[in-house]
Amino acid sequence: xxxxxxxxxxxxxxxxxxxxxxxxxxxxxxxxxxxxxxxxxxxxxxxxxxxxxxxxxxxxxxxxxxxxxxxxxxxxxxxxxxxxxxxxxxxxxxxxxxxxxxxxxxxxxxxxxxxxxxxxxxxxxxxxxxxxxxxxxxxxxxxxxxxxxxxxxxxxxxxxxxxxxxxxxxxxxxxxxxxxxxxxxxxxxxxxxxxxxxxxxxxxxxxxxxxxxxxxxxxxxxxxxxxxxxxxxxxxxxxxxxxxxxxxxxxxxxxxxxxxxxxxxxxxxxxxxxxxxxxxxxxxxxxxxxxxxxxxxxxxxxxxxxxxxxxxxxxxxxxxxxxxxxxxxxxxxxxxxxxxxxxxxxxxxxxxxxxxxxxxxxxxxxxxxxxxxxxxxxxxxxxxxxxxxxxxxxxxxxxxxxxxxxxxxxxxxxxxxxxxxxxxxxxxxxxxxxxxxxxxxxxxxxxxxxxxxxxxxxxxxxxxxxxxxxxxxxxxxxxxxxxxxxxxxxxxxxxxxxxxxxxxxxxxxxxxxxxxxxxxxxxxxxxxxxxxxxxxxxxxxxxxxxxxxxxxxxxxxxxxxxxxxxxxxxxxxxxxxxxxxxxxxxxxxxxxxxxxxxxxxxxxxxxxxxxxxxxxxxxxxxxxxxxxxxxxxxxxxxxxxxxxxxxxxxxxxxxxxxxxxxxxxxxxxxxxxxxxxxxxxxxxxxxxxxxxxxxxxxxx
Numbered sequence: 001x002x003x004x005x006x007x008x009x010x011x012x013x014x015x016x017x018x019x020x021x022x023x024x025x026x027x028x029x030x031x032x033x034x035x036x037x038x039x040x041x042x043x044x045x046x047x048x049x050x051x052x053x054x055x056x057x058x059x060x061x062x063x064x065x066x067x068x069x070x071x072x073x074x075x076x077x078x079x080x081x082x083x084x085x086x087x088x089x090x091x092x093x094x095x096x097x098x099x100x101x102x103x104x105x106x107x108x109x110x111x112x113x114x115x116x117x118x119x120x121x122x123x124x125x126x127x128x129x130x131x132x133x134x135x136x137x138x139x140x141x142x143x144x145x146x147x148x149x150x151x152x153x154x155x156x157x158x159x160x161x162x163x164x165x166x167x168x169x170x171x172x173x174x175x176x177x178x179x180x181x182x183x184x185x186x187x188x189x190x191x192x193x194x195x196x197x198x199x200x201x202x203x204x205x206x207x208x209x210x211x212x213x214x215x216x217x218x219x220x221x222x223x224x225x226x227x228x229x230x231x232x233x234x235x236x237x238x239x240x241x242x243x244x245x246x247x248x249x250x251x252x253x254x255x256x257x258x259x260x261x262x263x264x265x266x267x268x269x270x271x272x273x274x275x276x277x278x279x280x281x282x283x284x285x286x287x288x289x290x291x292x293x294x295x296x297x298x299x300x301x302x303x304x305x306x307x308x309x310x311x312x313x314x315x316x317x318x319x320x321x322x323x324x325x326x327x328x329x330x331x332x333x334x335x336x337x338x339x340x341x342x343x344x345x346x347x348x349x350x351x352x353x354x355x356x357x358x359x360x361x362x363x364x365x366x367x368x369x370x371x372x373x374x375x376x377x378x379x380x381x382x383x384x385x386x387x388x389x390x391x392x393x394x395x396x397x398x399x400x401x402x403x404x405x406x407x408x409x410x411x412x413x414x415x416x417x418x419x420x421x422x423x424x425x426x427x428x429x430x431x432x433x434x435x436x437x438x439x440x441x442x443x444x445x446x447x448x449x450x451x452x453x454x455x456x457x458x459x460x461x462x463x464x465x466x467x468x469x470x471x472x473x474x475x476x477x478x479x480x481x482x483x484x485x486x487x488x489x490x491x492x493x494x495x496x497x498x499x500x501x502x503x504x505x506x507x508x509x510x511x512x513x514x515x516x517x518x519x520x521x522x523x524x525x526x527x528x529x530x531x532x533x534x535x536x537x538x539x540x541x542x543x544x545x546x547x548x549x550x551x552x553x554x555x556x557x558x559x560x561x562x563x564x565x566x567x568x569x570x571x572x573x574x575x576x577x578x579x580x581x582x583x584x585x586x587x588x589x590x591x592x593x594x595x596x597x598x599x600x601x602x603x604x605x606x607x608x609x610x611x612x613x614x615x616x617x618x619x620x621x622x623x624x625x626x627x628x629x630x631x632x633x634x635x636x637x638x639x640x641x642x643x644x645x646x647x648x649x650x651x652x653x654x655x656x657x658x659x660x661x662x663x664x665x666x667x668x669x670x671x672x673x674x675x676x677x678x679x680x681x682x683x684x685x686x687x688x689x690x691x692x693x694x695x696x697x698x699x700x
Contacts, residue, residue, distance in 0.1 A: 038419070040436065041054070041281040043280070045067070059140045066277070082269060083147065083267060090260065091138075108286055110284060115276070129206075129274075132217070134261060146267065152264050172272060182207075216233055218231040238458045285381075434503065442493075447559075467500050509540075554586075557607065574604060606628070613642055
C-alpha cells in the first residue's frame with residue numbers, strides 16, 4: 001500500500017530533524033537571530049552564609065564586613081598580612097565552548113561586573129594585586145603563589161599550558177615584566193601579562209590611601225567575535241564608553257570546556273587589603289553534555305520532539321473548528337511560531353508555576369494594562385532568575401497583544417532591549433519569559449520614595465543614552481520600522497550595571513517599509529506620554545514615539561512624572577522655566593549640585609524639542625542620539641510653547657479623526673489638550689509615579 005504524500009512528508013521531516021541533531025554546532029549568520037539563553041547570578045553583597053552555599057573560599061581568603069576578603073583584612077596583627085594568597089570561586093563551573101576540533105566551534109559569551117576596594121594600611125607601599133580568573137578547578141592557590149604570583153602560579157608552574165587559566169589582573173607592584181605599578185593586564189597561564197594598560201594616565205589608581213576608592217570593573221567577552229573588553233570606573237558611575245583593555249582572545253584555546261569563575265590575590269613583603277564588594281555573573285548557556293551517554297538523550301529527545309512536531313502538524317492540518325473566545329488558537333500560534341527565525345523556547349506551564357511559587361503576590365514585580373509580571377527562579381537551571389509576564393486580558397485582544405509582543409521582540413537584537421527567553425500557553429493562560437533585570441524599572445528609582453537611593457546624574461544620563469540608541473534601532477536600523485507606542489519610565493528596565501533595557505512590546509507594531517504609521521481605534525498608552533495628534537488621528541508614528549521619549553527625558557532630569565497632581569503637564573512647567581531664562585531650576589532638587597549643568601540644559605532642551613506639539617518639528621532619532629552624545633549642538637527651542645495644529649494628513653473625508661476636528665476647533669489648543677487628559681486611555685492608568693514631587697514643585 002502506498003503511503004499518503006502527507007505522511008511521507010512528515011517522516012522525511014523527522015529524518016531531517018534527527019540528522020540535524022548530529023551536526024556540529026557553530027555560530028553563523030543563519031542562527032544569529034536564534035533565541036540565546038543566559039544564566040545570571042547576582043551578589044549585591046556577601047555574608048558568611050554564602051561560603052556554605054554559593055562560593056568556594058580558599059586558603060587565606062574569607063568573607064567579612066559584607067565583602068570578599070581575597071587576602072586577610074586584619075589590622076591587628078601586621079605580620080598576618082604578609083606573604084599571603086587566597087582565592088574565591090563561584091561553586092559551579094560554566095561550559096564555555098564546544099566542538100573544539102570543529103573550525104567554527106561555538107564559544108560562549110559572558111559579562112562579569114564586580115566592585116573592588118583595594119587600600120593600603122597605614123599608607124604603606126601596596127602589594128601585590130588582585131585578579132579575576134577563569135580556572136579549571138576551585139583548588140587552593142599553589143604553594144609559593146604569594147608575592148608577585150597573585151595566587152595564580154608559582155616559580156615552577158608559571159607559563160605552563162597545563163595551568164589552563166585566563167585572568168584579568170589589577171596589578172599594584174612593578175615586576176621586571178610589568179610596565180608600572182598601576183595597570184590592568186590580560187594573563188594567559190602566566191603572571192606575565194600578554195597585554196597591559198597603564199591606569200595612571202586614565203586617572204585611575206587601584207590601591208589608594210585611607211579607606212580607598214571603590215571601583216567597578218566590567219569584563220565583556222564576545223564569544224562570536226572572540227574578543228574581550230575591560231572597563232573601569234569609580235563605583236556608582238556609569239559604564240565608560242572606552243575600554244581600558246580591548247583585545248582579541250579565543251578562550252577555548254586556553255581554558256577547559258568546563259571552568260570556574262572567581263578571584264585570586266596575593267601579598268608579599270608589602271601588602272594591601274583586596275576586597276570585592278559585589279559581583280554579577282551573566283553567562284551564555286551551552287548544552288550540558290557531561291553525561292557520557294549524552295548522545296542517547298539527544299536521540300531520545302529528537303524522537304520525542306519529532307513525534308510532537310508530527311502530532312502538531314496533523315492537528316493543524318485536520319483542525320477546522322474555531323476555539324471559543326478568549327482561548328488562543330494553537331493553529332494560529334503554530335503558524336506564527338513557524339514564521340519566526342529561530343523558534344523561541346516554549347516553557348512548561350508547571351515549570352513557570354513552580355518558579356513563581358504559584359504566581360505568589362510576593363513574587364510580583366509589577367503590573368499594568370496587560371497583566372502582571374512575576375519574578376521566577378528556575379531551580380532546575382542553576383537557580384536562574386527570570387521575569388514572567390502573565391497576560392490577563394481576555395478575548396482576542398489579549399491574544400493579539402501576546403502574539404504581537406512575541407513576534408516582534410523575538411526578532412529584535414539590541415543591547416538596550418530586554419531579551420526574550422521564551423513563552424508558554426496553557427488553558428488560555430499566556431506567559432512570556434524575559435531575562436530578569438535586577439535593578440527593576442526606571443520609575444521605581446525616580447519616584448520610589450525616600451527609601452530608594454538617589455539615582456546619580458551619570459546613571460540618569462547613561463540610561464537616556466541607552467534608550468535613545470534602542471529607539472533609533474527600532475525606527476531605522478531593524479529591517480522593519482517598529483513603533484513601540486508605550487515608551488514610559490515604567491517600561492525602561494535596569495540591568496545589574498544600571499544600563500537601560502527598553503521593554504514591554506505589547507503595544508508595539510512592526511510596519512512594512514511602505515508604511516509610516518499604525519492606526520488603532522483604541523488610544524493606547526499612558527497619559528502624559530501620548531502625543532496630542534494620536535488622541536485625534538488614532539495614528540501612531542515614529543514622531544509619536546519621539547514625543548513619549550521627550551516625556552521620559554523631562555521625567556528623568558526633573559525627577560517627576562509627566563503629569564502633576566493638578567493635571568498640569570510637566571512639559572508646560574519646564575517650558576515656563578525656559579521662557580524665563582532659568583531652565584536649570586527644573587532639575588531634580590534631590591540632585592543638589594551633583595549634576596553637570598551643561599548636560600542638564602542640553603537634555604531639557606532636547607526634551608522640549610521632542611515634546612513639540614507639531615510632529616514634523618520633533619527631531620529624528622539620529623539627531624537625538626547625536627545631541628545626547630554631544631556630537632551635535634542642543635536644539636533651538638522657542639521661548640513659548642507652539643500651539644497644537646492637527647496634522648494635514650489626518651483631515652480626510654470619511655475618516656473618523658476628521659469628524660473630531662470640528663469639536664476640537666471650538667476651543668484653544670491648550671484647553672483641548674487639558675480636556676484630552678480626561679479621555680479614557682486604553683491602559684487606564686495615569687501613572688501614579690507622576691504625582692511624586694508635586695510638593696517640591698509648588699515650593700518653587
